[in-house]
Amino acid sequence: MRDKVAVIGVGCTQFGDLFEKGYEELICEAAFEAYADAKVDPEDIEAGYLGTYMPGPGGGKSATSLADALRLYGRPITRVENYCATGTDAFRHACLAVASGTYNMVLVVGAEKLKDRPGRGLPRFGHPLLAKGNSAPGLFALAANRYMHTFKVGRDVLAKVAVKNHYNGARNPRAHLRMEITEEKVLRAPIIAWPFGLFDCCPTTDGAAAAIVCRADWAKRFRDDFVLVKGVGLAVTAGRPYFDPTFDYLGFRSTQDAARQAYAMAGIGPGDVDFAEVHDCFTWTELSNMEDLGFCGKGEAAYWVKEGRTSLTGDLPINPSGGLKSFGHPIGASGVRMIYECVTQLQGRCGERQVKNAEVGLAHNVGGPGAVSCVVVLGLAG
Amino acid sequence: MVGIAKYCAYVPRLRMSRAEIARAWGRAPSEAGEIAVANYDEDAFTLAVEASLSCVESVFQVPGGVLFASTSAPYLEKQLSAFIATVCDLPRKTLCCDFGGSARAGLHALIVADAMVKSGRVESCLVAAGESRAAVPESECEGLLGDASAAVVIARDHVTAEIVGSASISEEFTYFWRPTASPFVDAHTGKFSQTYGYVRDMADAIGSLLAEHGLGSKDITHLACHAPEPRAAFDLARKLGLDPKQQLAPLVSSAIGSTGAAEALLALGAVLDQAEPGQWVVAAAFAEGAEAVLLRTTPLVAEGRAGNSWSQWLAAKQPLPSYQKYLKYRGLFHENEGGGEVITNVLEFKELTQNARLHGCRCKSCGMVQYPLAPVCIGCRKAGHMEEVRLSRKGTIFTYTLDYLIANVEHPLPMAVVDLDGGGRIYLQVTDFAEGEVEVGQPVSLTFRRLHQGGGNINYFWKARPVR
Known part of the structure; x- marks a missing residue:
């Protein structure tokens, strides 16, 4: 699939506590920005993919939320939901649809309106007895505590990740x-869930992002x-890793496997990546991601962070956007938002937070935690 | 010979000082002592499960019957003896029966178990009594009631204390009561009830029991009695011609509060902890009459105890920091709804062996033990090689977190990934912990608790508890 699909337009709403906006309004904002960015007529969109964890009120478990918002009727639209990898997986499906030759131009939108929901925006479901009492921070904290115990990493290292991502997000x-x-x-x-304090956790956010992909040989138009x-x-991998006696809790195999697939398809290695948007839902997750994506060896991420190698001016800027930590985490939108960041970075449109000499960017989501991971490698033509 | 083969006590570790209760209501904090208080995830049923599991694990023979006694069972309708049998992983053909109505219920169950074994209906029988009662706040009753449980196994073999006989007195008398619609126990405490109710009926029952067996007061080594008001037990001993200092067993009510149906069994256990072979012991309980049981210790008496001794239970305690916590743990503020999905009757049925009996599966191809039940091995990915196995209730924390945000009665709520001894990894809540006890490498045991009350029902499941 390498080089067969091009991103020709992206859009992204303001992220935040968007109490005055509706789910479908967010979709429209992101999609119409992408249309304008690509200079395409919405009628030229042949298929759509909606990445969302919880559709808008009345949207149901279907793709109608995207169709209704844009009045994009009479063509195939598919809803994708895959934990926190929802957005990147929707993008992946859009790329596969174009690469297969079935469609020439496809719209992908990630959208989420968490602040309309009870429970601080995070739904509670799961088995009524097994693993009862789990939470998103609590589940990632299981891995963080084992990792920090094993590699003798302190909370100060986690804090450095938060400081860096807030620095980027402020720009x-x-x-x-x-x-x-x-x-x-x-x-x-x-403390939210030990070892994570409030600033070790990403916020629950409202937002939407969109991308338009087309056949690479059309892109120049x-x-x-x-x-x-x-x-x-x-x-x-295991959706309930806490029942897997072989799981070492030192990283996520789903990320390792997804990265291997993406690197092989791209014909590159982790060393060829110029910057990365990785899934920093919690500060520790960024450390694990750096290792799982092959940027450094197991247990080495803390040294990279301490040496500032992942800052905007470091040799591998990570989350120049501010990451989930600062940009926010509207679950289904996050992955598409990462595509938005990677594309605008590669195009040199990021102003104060622009990464220098960015030619290859990587977007990564992991959810579950650890159950699902999606990796996308993007690059400039030529 | 039929009698007690094993006995076990369980006292929840939390204590509320009577002085603190008095202080909360603006009274002079002159009242001495404390009451044992169930944690927010415990009730009369889970307390009884604790003692039952210890008893069942320590006997050679699988009990053919389970009798549960309580006046404060968390259900008015639901047979909890059957649930105890299930959690103890006993066979479906187990004869189960619930007893209630008064503090005599524990001894009633003991007497029925003795009769069932003597009749040959069952080879051995588990008797479990658990109590967690709430008194009207600010009432005199409030400092009197404590929470605890006791279990005994009645059998023909390995008898440590033979059940020799019993006697009853029954006549209406108002002392302790709780109408169906009330969550609170009320009582007419004081001299009248003690003299014309408690002492009169207990003395009549015990006196006739001793007379029937040709025993005098000097022959009795210990009187183990239910005594909601400790002072009355001394009056009773004196009326029977016993020396209260020498012959009266340690009073449960003085140590942890009156524990209703479990009290006489707890007092009996405290006596057996110290007893020597060939001693005569009387256990007795009062309510609208009295029940008295005569026992004689055997040469095996030192082998009867499962779990902690009475003095160990009294020492293993943690003070509740405030009266408000006591009210919260009694469930008087709000229910622990838990949020999210609730167990359905279909799911409960389908997953009963996994969720209540704590069965996992073992792959016959690669040997890996795993939880929950699954058709395909997580280790070798082969299908069709799984066999259901009982998992150990002991293990070690592999990793953990302390969650301060999750919906729960108390924070932090620790969650732990536990590797069970003998295989299987499980992920569950941690309860009865002290600061610093939830760590990587901490040994834990599993305990069956109230997980939440979502869906208008009580959802029970296993939790981990640090082993001290």
Whole structure:
């Protein structure tokens, strides 16, 4: 599939507590920005993919939320839901649809309106007895505690990840949390699920993002600086890793497997990546991602963070957008938002947070935690 | 010979000081002592399960019957003896029966178990009594009631204390009561009830029992009695011609509060902890009359105890920091709804062996033990090689978190991934922990608790508890 699909337009709403906006309004904002960015007529869209964890009120478990929002009727639209990898997986499906030759131009939208929901935006479901008492922070904390116990990593390292991502997000006009924070503030914040304090956790956010992909040989008609899809990968492992006696809790195999697939398809290695948007739902997750994506060896991420190698000016900037930590995490939208960030970085449109000499970017989601991971590698043509 | 083969006590570790209760209501904190209080995830049933599991694990023979006694069972309609049998992983053909109505229910169950074994209906029988009663806040009753459970196994073999006989007195008398619609026990405490109710009926029952067996007061080594008001037990001992200092067993009500149907069995256990072979012991309980049981210890008496001794239970305690916590743990503020999905009767049925009996599966191809039940092995991915196995209730914390945000009665709520001894990994809540006890490498045991009350029913499941 390498170089067969191009991204010709992207859009992204302001992320945040969007109490005054509706789910379908967010979809429209993102999609029409992408239409304008690509200079395409909505009628030219042949198929659509909606990445969403919970559709808008009345949307049901279907793709109608996207169709109704855009009045995009009479053509195939598919809803994709795959934990926190929902957005990138929707993008992956859109790419596969184009690469197969079935459609020439496809719209992908990720959207989520968590703040309309009870329970701080996170739904509670799962087995009524087994694993009862689990929460998103609590599940990632299981891995963080085992990792920190094994590699002797302290909370101060986690705090450095939060400080860096807030620094980047403060330079991102569309980010949810646009303020810089100090390591001391992170460490003194109330605990959510040990070892995670408030600033170790991403917020629950409203937002939507969109991308338009088309046949690579058509891309030039729409713009010169189109971005090519180099590789995609998706891997699913145990959805209930806490019952797997062989799981070491030191990283996520789904990310390792998805990355391997994406690198192989792109014909590159982790060393060829110039910057990455990785799934920092919690500060520790970014450490694990760096290792699982092959940027550094197991247990080495803490040294990279301490040395500032992942900052905007480091040798491998990670989450120049501010990441989930600062940009926010509307579940289904996050992956498409990462595509938006990668594309605009590659096109040199990111202003204060622009990564220098960015030619290959990587987007990564992991959810479950660890159950599902999706990796996308994007690059400039030529 | 038929009698007690094993006995076990369980006292929840939380204590509320009577002085603190008095202080909360603006009274002078002059009242001495404390009451044992069930944790927020415990009730009369789970307390009885604790003692039952210890008893069942320590006997050679699978009990053919389970008798559960309580006045404070969490259900008015639902046979909890059957649930106890299930959690203890006993066979479906087990004879189960519930007893209630008064503090005599524990001894009633003991007497029926003795009769069932003597008749040959069952070879051995588990008797479990659990109590967790709420008194009207600010009432005199409030500092009197404590929570605990006791279990005994009645059998023909390995008898440590033979059940020799019993006697009853029954006549209407108002002392402790709780109408069906009330969550609170009420009582007419004081001199009248003690003298014309408790002492009169208990003395009549015990006196006739001793007379029937040709025994005098000097022959009795210990009187193990239910005594909701401790002072009355001393009056009773004196009326029977016993020396209260020498012959009266340690009073449960003085130590942890009156524990209703479990009280006489707990007092009996405290006596057996110290007893020597060939001693005569009387266990007795009062309510609208009295029940008295005569026992004689055998040469095996030192082998009867399962789990902690009475003095160990009294030492293993944790004070509740405030009266407000006591009210919260009694469930008087709100239910622990848990949020999210609730167990359905179909799901309960389908997953009963896994969820209640704690069965996992073992792959006959690669040997890996795993939980929950699954058709395909997580280790070698082969299908069709799984056999259902009983998992160990002991293990070690592999990793954990302390969750401060999750919907729960108390925070933090620790969650732990536990590797069970002998195989299987399970992920569950941690209860009865102290700060610093939830760590990687911490040994734990599994305990059956109220998980939440979602869906208008009580959802029970296993939790981990640090082993001290």
